[in-house]
Amino acid sequence: MNMKRTFGGVLLILGIIGIIWGAYAFLMGGDGVAVGQFTAAVPFIVGLIFFFSGISLIKTTKDEA
Template identity: 60%
Template sequence: MNQKRTFGAILTILGIIGIIYGALGFLHMAGVALSKINSLVPFAVGLIFFFAGINLVKATGDRA
């Protein structure tokens, strides 16, 4: 696994965490106290990280 794929996997995981945190903040669950507008920020950043990571993993070719 090369560095681009590793970085893509890290971005994807961070994106998933951001999406979950934004969703929990929007629903006021699990002790996450964010307003509905403020919960959109981690959700949007999570989406950006998630799709950037997925595209980086897909676009990077394997080398033997």
């Protein structure tokens, strides 16, 4: 398996976790996690960056036999 595709998969999973964590922190208003409501945007934005970077790596990397 190609190393770039593996790294893309890891970024994709980290992005999904970051998006879920940011959304949860925003909905809870910062009560359930260590961030406030407005700083909950930080893990959400980082999660989006990781998510789209992972998708891009997976899509653009060609398979080599």
